[in-house]
Amino acid sequence: MTRANLVRTARFLGRRMLGLLLVMWLVATLVFVILRLIPGDPVQIISGIDVVDPAVLDELRAELGLDEPLLVQYLRWLAKLATGDLGVSIRSQTPVTELIGKALPVTLELALFAFLIGLLISVPAGAAASRRKGKLTDALITSSALVGISLPSYVLALVAIYWFAVKWQLLPSGGYVSPTVDLLENLRMMILPAVTLGLITAGTLVRMLRRNLIDQLGEDYVRSARARGAGENLVFYGHVMRNALIPYVTIAGIEAGILLSGAVITESIFAIPGLGRLMVTNIYDRDYPVVQGAVFVVAGMYVLVNFLVDLLYSWLDPRVSLS
Amino acid sequence: MTVQQKGATATSPTLEVVDLHVAFDTRRGRIQAVNGVSFSLRAGERLGIVGESGSGKSVTAQAAVQLIPSPGRITRGDIRLKGRSIPGLSRRELQSLRGSELAMIFQDPMTSLNPVYTVGHQLTEAIRLHQRIDKAAARRYAAELLASVHIPQPESRLSSYPHQFSGGMRQRVMIAIALANNPAVLIADEPTTALDVTTQKQILALLDELCRAHGTAVVFITHDLGVVAEFCDRVVVMYGGQVMETAPTSELFRSPQHPYTLGLLESLPHAHGEELTPIPGELPDPRRLPEGCIFHPRCRYSEARCRQERPALRSLQPGHEVACHRAEEVAGYQQQDAQPSTSASDRGGSKTPVLEVRELVKHYPLGRTGAFVSAVEGVSFTLYRGETLALVGESGSGKTTTAMTTLRLTDPTSGEVAFEGNDIFALRGRALRTFRHGAQVVFQDPYSSLDPRMNVRDLISEPMVIQGDGTRQERDDRAAELLELVGLQVADGARFPHQFSGGQRQRIAIARALALHPTLLVCDEPVSALDVSVQAQILNLLRRLQRELELSYLFIAHDLSVVRYIADRVAVMYLGKIVELGSKEEIFEDPKHPYTQALLSASPVPNPDAERDPITLGGEIPSPVDPPPGCRFHTRCPLAEEVCRKQEPPLRQLSDGQLVACHLAEE
Numbered sequence: 003m004t005r006a007n008l009v010r011t012a013r014f015l016g017r018r019m020l021g022l023l024l025v026m027w028l029v030a031t032l033v034f035v036i037l038r039l040i041p042g043d044p045v046q047i048i049s050g051i052d053v054v055d056p057a058v059l060d061e062l063r064a065e066l067g068l069d070e071p072l073l074v075q076y077l078r079w080l081a082k083l084a085t086g087d088l089g090v091s092i093r094s095q096t097p098v099t100e101l102i103g104k105a106l107p108v109t110l111e112l113a114l115f116a117f118l119i120g121l122l123i124s125v126p127a128g129a130a131a132s133r134r135k136g137k138l139t140d141a142l143i144t145s146s147a148l149v150g151i152s153l154p155s156y157v158l159a160l161v162a163i164y165w166f167a168v169k170w171q172l173l174p175s176g177g178y179v180s181p182t183v184d185l186l187e188n189l190r191m192m193i194l195p196a197v198t199l200g201l202i203t204a205g206t207l208v209r210m211l212r213r214n215l216i217d218q219l220g221e222d223y224v225r226s227a228r229a230r231g232a233g234e235n236l237v238f239y240g241h242v243m244r245n246a247l248i249p250y251v252t253i254a255g256i257e258a259g260i261l262l263s264g265a266v267i268t269e270s271i272f273a274i275p276g277l278g279r280l281m282v283t284n285i286y287d288r289d290y291p292v293v294q295g296a297v298f299v300v301a302g303m304y305v306l307v308n309f310l311v312d313l314l315y316s317w318l319d320p321r322v323s324l325s
Numbered sequence: 326m327t328v329q330q331k332g333a334t335a336t337s338p339t340l341e342v343v344d345l346h347v348a349f350d351t352r353r354g355r356i357q358a359v360n361g362v363s364f365s366l367r368a369g370e371r372l373g374i375v376g377e378s379g380s381g382k383s384v385t386a387q388a389a390v391q392l393i394p395s396p397g398r399i400t401r402g403d404i405r406l407k408g409r410s411i412p413g414l415s416r417r418e419l420q421s422l423r424g425s426e427l428a429m430i431f432q433d434p435m436t437s438l439n440p441v442y443t444v445g446h447q448l449t450e451a452i453r454l455h456q457r458i459d460k461a462a463a464r465r466y467a468a469e470l471l472a473s474v475h476i477p478q479p480e481s482r483l484s485s486y487p488h489q490f491s492g493g494m495r496q497r498v499m500i501a502i503a504l505a506n507n508p509a510v511l512i513a514d515e516p517t518t519a520l521d522v523t524t525q526k527q528i529l530a531l532l533d534e535l536c537r538a539h540g541t542a543v544v545f546i547t548h549d550l551g552v553v554a555e556f557c558d559r560v561v562v563m564y565g566g567q568v569m570e571t572a573p574t575s576e577l578f579r580s581p582q583h584p585y586t587l588g589l590l591e592s593l594p595h596a597h598g599e600e601l602t603p604i605p606g607e608l609p610d611p612r613r614l615p616e617g618c619i620f621h622p623r624c625r626y627s628e629a630r631c632r633q634e635r636p637a638l639r640s641l642q643p644g645h646e647v648a649c650h651r652a653e654e655v656a657g658y659q660q661q662d663a664q665p666s667t668s669a670s671d672r673g674g675s676k677t678p679v680l681e682v683r684e685l686v687k688h689y690p691l692g693r694t695g696a697f698v699s700a701v702e703g704v705s706f707t708l709y710r711g712e713t714l715a716l717v718g719e720s721g722s723g724k725t726t727t728a729m730t731t732l733r734l735t736d737p738t739s740g741e742v743a744f745e746g747n748d749i750f751a752l753r754g755r756a757l758r759t760f761r762h763g764a765q766v767v768f769q770d771p772y773s774s775l776d777p778r779m780n781v782r783d784l785i786s787e788p789m790v791i792q793g794d795g796t797r798q799e800r801d802d803r804a805a806e807l808l809e810l811v812g813l814q815v816a817d818g819a820r821f822p823h824q825f826s827g828g829q830r831q832r833i834a835i836a837r838a839l840a841l842h843p844t845l846l847v848c849d850e851p852v853s854a855l856d857v858s859v860q861a862q863i864l865n866l867l868r869r870l871q872r873e874l875e876l877s878y879l880f881i882a883h884d885l886s887v888v889r890y891i892a893d894r895v896a897v898m899y900l901g902k903i904v905e906l907g908s909k910e911e912i913f914e915d916p917k918h919p920y921t922q923a924l925l926s927a928s929p930v931p932n933p934d935a936e937r938d939p940i941t942l943g944g945e946i947p948s949p950v951d952p953p954p955g956c957r958f959h960t961r962c963p964l965a966e967e968v969c970r971k972q973e974p975p976l977r978q979l980s981d982g983q984l985v986a987c988h989l990a991e992e
Contacts, residue, residue, distance in 0.1 A: 222436040229390055229431075230424030230451045230502055233416075240450075244441050319441055320486040 119200025150205020551929025
């Protein structure tokens with residue numbers, strides 16, 4: 003990489019970091035506003051309707067800082083965020099950062115496995131389908147992908163549990179052990195939920211990649227490559243694939259974002275203590291600081307994935323310049 | 326890398342196509358794209374294959390490299406390269422043949438290179454597919470190849486991506502790739518059609534130089550008779566998948582023996598100003614080809630035998646073959662004498678201005694950078710009632726932007742446009758509606774300018790509906806009248822655009838433009854999407870309508886032969902400025918600006934014996950974002966002096982009335 007390129011890349015990264023901060027500030031503001039938009043008295047809602055003692059309510063209000071002017075509340079929320087403080091859970095009195103710190107690695111692990119499975123299925127399957135367009139292979143792959151897209155995750159999860167956990171007793175039906183405690187057990191527990199999520203992710207990605215590859219195979223540069231004597235494998239892997247991956251990366255990024263924000267249903271079915279489950283439980287419990295913190299972290303994940311997609315994009319496509 | 330002659334001996338042909346048949350079996354029936362085509366190519370020879378759309382010329386070329394798009398396949402016949410039958414080769418043998426013995430370049434250089442890999446990557450790939458050399462050596466050879474196609478700084482340009490090259494440069498790269506392994510035969514499928522004329526001239530000169538140096542035989546496929554006349558030794562004329570005529574180039578142009586060839590030559594626009602003689606009718610539907618001679622429905626020589634019996638190729642003279650029952654009579658026919666010409670002065674040529682454009686400027690800002698595209702920079706002209714003023718220039722010259730601004734389809738950065746005396750940018754309400762009645766437009770592409778979901782009557786009535794003119798009945802009557810005016814049937818009103826051919830669609834577009842009784846018609850390349858035989862019909866129609874309705878045309882075109890036929894006056898544009906403006910005779914016979922001279926010299930003439938000026942412009946059209954200081958043309962001008970680099974030449978009037986923007990132009 004030349005010096006000029008390095009400078010340009012550095013400048014690009016700097017600008018994107020500023021952009022990220024701006025987006026996170028907007029997210030923080032949005033989370034703040036949404037909480038204040040809950041109809042009625044948030045303190046009353048958090049406490050439940052059976053609590054009527056104004057003193058108790060005032061105490062909670064003071065504890066949450068809700069007795070102060072809105073601007074002060076807002077600035078305090080931002081100031082705490084800036085120091086990495088997401089508040090304290092109302093129910094458990096544990097810091098929200100600690101709760102998220104426990105749930106996040108679980109979700110990360112699950113998302114990573116599921117995403118890898120999605121990639122490992124979709125790239126070869128998309129390639130095979132596009133190269134045998136209109137043939138039996140293509141029909142089988144395309145229709146399986148359609149099933150993957152249309153099947154709700156809980157159906158797939160329940161079917162998987164029934165056969166693999168209950169009937170054949172090959173794998174545990176749920177739960178979670180940290181890989182630092184028992185790596186093998188951790189992996190055994192991850193297989194079913196990761197495959198369930200991965201298959202669904204693969205469904206969308208296969209169709210996308212197949213379409214891109216078929217479009218690219220019809221491009222003029224493919225004809226030119228064949229005319230200079232390039233064999234079909236060189237045409238496909240040496241020319242078409244990289245072009246087809248450009249739009250694929252965008253969709254894969256969105257899928258990765260969805261997985262990272264926690265698969266609520268899958269985590270619940272397999273009793274996995276990830277971000278999705280943390281959010282759902284605390285919405286039921288009306289533990290707003292936790293919900294607030296989790297939403298903020300999830301939004302951060304999305305922004306980060308998008309940033310990575312942009313980097314990958316400019317690497318794949320020289321027409322997209324980093325500046 | 327030594328240059329070796331790969332051609333076979335003089336007696337045996339290098340490439341031989343024998344009774345080739347290619348069919349596409351589709352759900353809606355079989356398309357016989359190539360129907361018994363035979364020709365041969367000797368070592369080092371240049372054979373032109375000419376035809377209009379659907380003639381099967383490209384499919385024939387694709388068959389030679391076995392790259393016919395699905396579901397097309399060869400159903401009969403053979404293609405032999407130095408005696409080896411190509412359709413019989415295995416996939417591996419084919420791959421080693423393609424790009425080494427037999428290379429091909431295609432029409433669109435913008436899409437023929439893979440956008441995500443560098444030019445060097447694609448060049449070295451082509452080299453290493455056929456030569457056992459290491460990467461470093463291949464890269465050195467690739468740089469040599471880039472140098473041989475005259476790309477400056479070849480070493481560093483290897484690392485550039487295709488999007489960093491202009492269209493002409495990309496076609497140079499494609500040529501470098503094609504010739505990398507010194508093929509015996511190069512097949513060039515419309516290699517210059519997507520390029521501007523001055524770039525076309527450069528590319529033709531380059532092909533000529535390299536093929537001559539390496540003894541490469543060329544099959545040159547094109548629709549452009551002018552390019553054939555300049556480049557080819559021999560010509561095959563194709564129509565509806567069959568060969569109509571084959572002859573040495575000069576003989577074909579001098580004494581055609583097939584009525585189709587004759588018709589093609591006669592339908593070319595010419596300078597004399599008389600009516601063109603188009604081939605009547607439309608190109609045949611490939612699914613329902615006529616019985617007997619495929620050309621008989623459009624042929625003025627057609628007789629009973631032609632409707633029943635397909636004529637075989639036969640020779641009246643050695644080396645000249647023709648597929649026509651009545652070729653003897655055609656050969657004896659002398660091309661018609663020119664009919665009395667109607668020059669501009671005969672056609673009224675009143676001095677009532679319809680459109681007055683003064684110092685028009687149009688900039689397109691580039692983001693918030695402060696930079697801008699200087700699309701039009703101080704253009705002034707006047708268009709009078711009943712005349713045709715042509716705006717001529719290559720891509721990026723600003724001709725279309727100028728025209729669209731005069732229609733108020735976009736607002737100018739500065740300058741004035743007056744239509745019938747009124748400033749069009751000040752018009753509001755009723756006055757603006759009157760302007761919209763008075764000024765209408767016909768676009769280039771009749772396939773995309775007509776809404777496919779509307780029937781023809783509604784399409785033609787739409788301007789009246791928008792303007793609230795007349796009752797439903799009155800509008801339908803007007804639509805019927807317009808259909809007849811442009812040479813269609815009233816019953817066609819109920820049909821939809823997809824049921825018409827390109828030429829008929831352009832007639833519909835013209836009828837729509839005339840619906841509101843305009844006085845000004847802006848024609849933006851109205852015939853450049855049409856085949857030659859149909860183009861003549863539309864040009865004749867435009868001329869007749871101008872005469873009958875006293876229309877003024879602002880006619881945008883890049884094809885100088887079309888301009889020479891239709892225009893009264895011509896404005897030549899370069900990089901957003903008018904460099905020369907004068908009567909048709911002045912511009913074509915006595916051009917004063919070096920750019921006009923170069924443009925005329927680059928424009929191919931369908932006459933192989935024509936004397937040509939040897940002016941070839943070097944370089945590329947500069948970017949309108951950063952136009953050269955002084956005279957905008959100085960970077961490419963063969964005459965440029967110090968003053969041209971510093972001072973911008975004003976558009977000044979010479980004593981004979983011609984306007985020219987050049988410091989050096991003499992009276």
